[in-house]
Amino acid sequence: MISRRRLLAASAGATLASPAIFGLNAVAQIRRGDELVVGIWGGAQERITRQHIVRPLEEKYGVKINYVLGGTPERRARAYQERGRPSFDLIYLNIFESRQAVRDGVTQAPAIDRVPNAKNLYESAKLGGYGVAFNPVTVVYDKRKGEVTSWKDLWKPEWKGRIAWPSYPGAQGTAALLMVAKLFGGSERAIDPGFAKIRELKPFAAIQGSQDQLYTMFDQGVADISIEFGSFTRSYAESRNPNIAIANPVEGQVIATNVACPTVGTKNQALVEAFIDLHLSEACQMQYARDIYYSPTVSGLNIPADLAPKLVLGADVNKLVDFDWDHVIAQQAAWTSRFNREIAG
Amino acid sequence: MALAVPATLWLLVAFAAPMAIVLLLAVQESPDPFAPISLMPSLAQFAAILGDSYYIETIASTILLGLGVTLAAATLGYPLALWLARLPAQWRPYAFAIVLIPLLTNVVVRSLGIVLLLAPDGLVNGLLSPLGLGRPQGWLFTHFAVGLALTQVFLPFMVLALYDSLVQADKRLDEAAASLGASRIRRFFAVTLPLSLPGLRAGLTIVFLLASTAYVSATILGGKKVWVAGMIVWQEALTNLNAPTAAAMAVIMLVWGIAFAVLAERVVRVLTPWLQKAGAKPFAFELPPELARRLVALGDAAGGIVARVLLGLAIFLLIFPLTLVVVQSFNDVPQASVAGFRAFTFKWYAAAFDASTYLRDARNSLELALISMLIALTLALPAAFALVRAEFPGKGAVAAFWMLPLALPHVAIAVGMLRLLQWFIAIPPFWGLVMVHVVVILPFCISMLRTSVLQLDRSLEEAASSLGATRGLVFVTTILPNLAPGLAVAGILAFLISFGEVTVTSFLTTARMQTLPVRIYAEASFSLEPTVHAISALTIVGTVALLAIVNRFVKLDRVWAR
Numbered sequence: 001m002i003s004r005r006r007l008l009a010a011s012a013g014a015t016l017a018s019p020a021i022f023g024l025n026a027v028a029q030i031r032r033g034d035e036l037v038v039g040i041w042g043g044a045q046e047r048i049t050r051q052h053i054v055r056p057l058e059e060k061y062g063v064k065i066n067y068v069l070g071g072t073p074e075r076r077a078r079a080y081q082e083r084g085r086p087s088f089d090l091i092y093l094n095i096f097e098s099r100q101a102v103r104d105g106v107t108q109a110p111a112i113d114r115v116p117n118a119k120n121l122y123e124s125a126k127l128g129g130y131g132v133a134f135n136p137v138t139v140v141y142d143k144r145k146g147e148v149t150s151w152k153d154l155w156k157p158e159w160k161g162r163i164a165w166p167s168y169p170g171a172q173g174t175a176a177l178l179m180v181a182k183l184f185g186g187s188e189r190a191i192d193p194g195f196a197k198i199r200e201l202k203p204f205a206a207i208q209g210s211q212d213q214l215y216t217m218f219d220q221g222v223a224d225i226s227i228e229f230g231s232f233t234r235s236y237a238e239s240r241n242p243n244i245a246i247a248n249p250v251e252g253q254v255i256a257t258n259v260a261c262p263t264v265g266t267k268n269q270a271l272v273e274a275f276i277d278l279h280l281s282e283a284c285q286m287q288y289a290r291d292i293y294y295s296p297t298v299s300g301l302n303i304p305a306d307l308a309p310k311l312v313l314g315a316d317v318n319k320l321v322d323f324d325w326d327h328v329i330a331q332q333a334a335w336t337s338r339f340n341r342e343i344a345g
Numbered sequence: 346m347a348l349a350v351p352a353t354l355w356l357l358v359a360f361a362a363p364m365a366i367v368l369l370l371a372v373q374e375s376p377d378p379f380a381p382i383s384l385m386p387s388l389a390q391f392a393a394i395l396g397d398s399y400y401i402e403t404i405a406s407t408i409l410l411g412l413g414v415t416l417a418a419a420t421l422g423y424p425l426a427l428w429l430a431r432l433p434a435q436w437r438p439y440a441f442a443i444v445l446i447p448l449l450t451n452v453v454v455r456s457l458g459i460v461l462l463l464a465p466d467g468l469v470n471g472l473l474s475p476l477g478l479g480r481p482q483g484w485l486f487t488h489f490a491v492g493l494a495l496t497q498v499f500l501p502f503m504v505l506a507l508y509d510s511l512v513q514a515d516k517r518l519d520e521a522a523a524s525l526g527a528s529r530i531r532r533f534f535a536v537t538l539p540l541s542l543p544g545l546r547a548g549l550t551i552v553f554l555l556a557s558t559a560y561v562s563a564t565i566l567g568g569k570k571v572w573v574a575g576m577i578v579w580q581e582a583l584t585n586l587n588a589p590t591a592a593a594m595a596v597i598m599l600v601w602g603i604a605f606a607v608l609a610e611r612v613v614r615v616l617t618p619w620l621q622k623a624g625a626k627p628f629a630f631e632l633p634p635e636l637a638r639r640l641v642a643l644g645d646a647a648g649g650i651v652a653r654v655l656l657g658l659a660i661f662l663l664i665f666p667l668t669l670v671v672v673q674s675f676n677d678v679p680q681a682s683v684a685g686f687r688a689f690t691f692k693w694y695a696a697a698f699d700a701s702t703y704l705r706d707a708r709n710s711l712e713l714a715l716i717s718m719l720i721a722l723t724l725a726l727p728a729a730f731a732l733v734r735a736e737f738p739g740k741g742a743v744a745a746f747w748m749l750p751l752a753l754p755h756v757a758i759a760v761g762m763l764r765l766l767q768w769f770i771a772i773p774p775f776w777g778l779v780m781v782h783v784v785v786i787l788p789f790c791i792s793m794l795r796t797s798v799l800q801l802d803r804s805l806e807e808a809a810s811s812l813g814a815t816r817g818l819v820f821v822t823t824i825l826p827n828l829a830p831g832l833a834v835a836g837i838l839a840f841l842i843s844f845g846e847v848t849v850t851s852f853l854t855t856a857r858m859q860t861l862p863v864r865i866y867a868e869a870s871f872s873l874e875p876t877v878h879a880i881s882a883l884t885i886v887g888t889v890a891l892l893a894i895v896n897r898f899v900k901l902d903r904v905w906a907r
Binding site for chain 2: 071076167
C-alpha cells in the first residue's frame, strides 16, 4: 500500500510536471513504483529511447519501464488478442497498422492537448497515434548503372532483370504497389494498373523481404535497384557501398511513419503520455535524425546544415505521398494473395 | 501403463489447450479476429485452401522440399555419424563440437552464411561455372538454396539420432561379418545400416517434420520467391490477422507430418524383425546375383571415396557459417548482413557484454533451457520405456499424441497460445515459458530415448536380476549407464532447441522475462548488427570449453565407449 502522504507528494509532483493532466482521475497520475510495458523495436531505436526517455523518467518519477522487443506483427497480434485488457501500455506500430488499430478499438487516438510536445507534430503524424519518426520510402539504385529522377525510371531498359522488388505486405512493398498504381492511372481504390505495370517488370532479380536482405543483394551484385527506406539505405551507402544512391523522385517519396500507440485500457495513462512527450522532445528526435536518418515528426527543430539534406523537413513533409490507409489495410489479404500469385510467383 | 502417465499429463495441461484452439479456429467460417468463436464447425477454410491451386502447389513443394532435405540429411549424416562413433574417445567432444556449433549459431546468421555460399561470386557458382552450370544470379532464391539452408540447419539432428544407434550397435556383429569375408561396403549395407534403422527412423521423422514446417531460412534464402507452407501460416496469422486460414493450413501440415511419422514407423518395423516380438516375419529381398555382384564390386571400388567426399561435404556445410560468424564479429560494419571486411573492431563484443541487456537475457535462456531439458528428460524416459516395453490399449494413439507438438508448426502453437494469453499471463512468466518449452522439446526426447531403450541389451538386466539385484538397483547400475549416450544426446538436443526457440517464445515473452534469441530476433526485425555474431562466437567458444571440461573430469569415454 502506498501511504497517503507519498501519494499526495507524487501526484503533486506529477501535476507540476504536466499541468495538462490536472483534472484527470487518480488512476491517471504517475505514482512511484508504477511499471510501464512498452513494445518497441530492438537495435538503435531501443538504445536511443532508453537513453532519452527511459532513464530520465525512471530517475524523475521512481517508476520502472520495461521493454518487450520485437517486430510489429507479434506486438500487433498480441494487442488484438488482449483488446481492452492489455499487457502492453504502449506499442509502436507502422502507419497503416496504427490507424487500423485505432479503428478496431485496440489503441487510442492521440490526445494532442495532453502531450505538450505533440502540438508541434505535423498533421500527418497525428493519425493513428503519435508519429515519432518519418521514414519515407523511395527508389534506391546503383548510380553506376543509371540515373533515377522519377518512379517511372524503373521501366527503363537498363534495369530490366536487375530489380529487387519489395515483398508485399510490408511498408516498402505497400508503398511501391500504391505508388505504381497512382502513376499509371489507378489509385488505392483501383489497384489493377499497379499489378499490371509491376508484372511488366518481370523477371525480377529477386523479391526482397527486408532492408538487410536488400543490402546483401547489392553487396553480392544480385540486383541494382529496389524500393526501400531512404534512411537505412543512406546509412548503408555511407558506410558500406558508396555506389548506392537514394532517389528523390519528382512524384515524391511515399510516407511511412513509426507511430507510438497507447493501448485502450492502459492503467498508466499519464506515464504513457509522459513517455511519448519525451519521444517527441528535441533531444530524442535529433538523436534519431543523427544516428539513423529518421526524419523528425515535430516542426521547429534546429537541424544542422550538414544533416538537413539527408532528411525530409518542413514543406517536404507535406509533399510526402499519402494514401487512404484504412482502405489499404482492408484490402491487404486480397492484395497479398494477388501479389504472391502475380508478382512473386 | 503408469509409465505413460507423466508425459501425457504434461501435454494435456500445456499443449492440449492450444492444440484444441488451433483445431477450433480451423473450422471457423469468419476470418474476423473479433468474431466470437462459433461452435458450429465449418469446412470453409479447408475448402478455400484445397480449392486453390496456389495453395496446393505450395503444399506440394513444401512436402517435396521436406523430403529432399530429409534425404540429403540422411546421405550426409551417415558418414558423419559413423566417423563420430568410431573416433577415439578423447577426440570425440571436439568432433561433437562440429555438430553442435551450427545448432548454437543463430538461425539468421546461419542462413546469411548460406547466402554468401550461393551468391553470384560465391563458392558454389565458382565451382559450377567452369562446368557451364553457373548462373548470373548465383543460386540464391531457388528451392535449391532453401533446401541447402534447411539441410545445414537440420543435419545435426540426423547425425545425433544416428550416432546414438551406431554407438549402441554391437561391434562384434561387424567383426563377425568381416571375419566371414564381407567387404566394407557389404558390411555397411548388411550390418551397420540395418542395426541403425531405429536411429534412422528418429532422424528421418524429426528432420522431415522440422524441415516441412520451417519458415525462417525459407524466408531468407527464398527471397520471397520460394514459398513454403510455414510462411503462409505466419503471413495469414500475423500480417493478415486471419487466424482461421492459418490454423487450417497448420492442421493440413499436421496431417502430413503424422502421416510421414507413421509411415517411417511402419517401414522400419518391417525392416527390423529382430527388434519385434518373436514370430515377426524377417524381411528379405534378393537382387539378381549378377547385379548384386556388380553393385558390390562398384561399391567396394568407389564406396570409400564417396564416403570421404560426403563426410567432407557434411563437415564443410556445418562449419562454413562459423567462419562467417567469426569474421563478422570483428568487422566494423553497421549491419550484420554480409559484406567485405572493413576494419577490425572489438565493439560488438563490448555490446554483447553490455550487462544490462544481453547477459541477463542469456541467463534467462540458459536457466530456461536447462530446467526445460531436465523436466523433458524426466518425462521422456518413462514414456520411452512405455513405448518399447509396455502393452496397453491405445498405445498407438498415445504415441501419436506425444509427437503432435513436433508435427504442428511452432507458429500455430503460438497462435493457439495467443488465444490463451489471458490465462497464461497469470502464470509466473518463467514457469509459463518452461511449460511451453517442455512441450516443444518433449517429442525430440521421447523419439531419441525410444531408440536407446529399444537397443538396450535385456540379457544384462536379466543377469543383474538373477544375481539378486532389485529393480531399482538394476535401473541404476545396468539400465542408466547403458542409456547414458542416448540421454546425453537427447539432453543436448533438448537444451539447444529450447535455447534457440524463437517462434513461440516471442509471443509469450513478457517485459520481465525475455530470452536471448528473442532479443536477437527483435534486433533483426529492425536491422541486424554484428553483435549477433559476437554472441554466437562467444556461445561457440563457451560450448567447446564446456565439452572439454566435461571430458576432462567426467571421463566421458568410460561411460560412452563400450
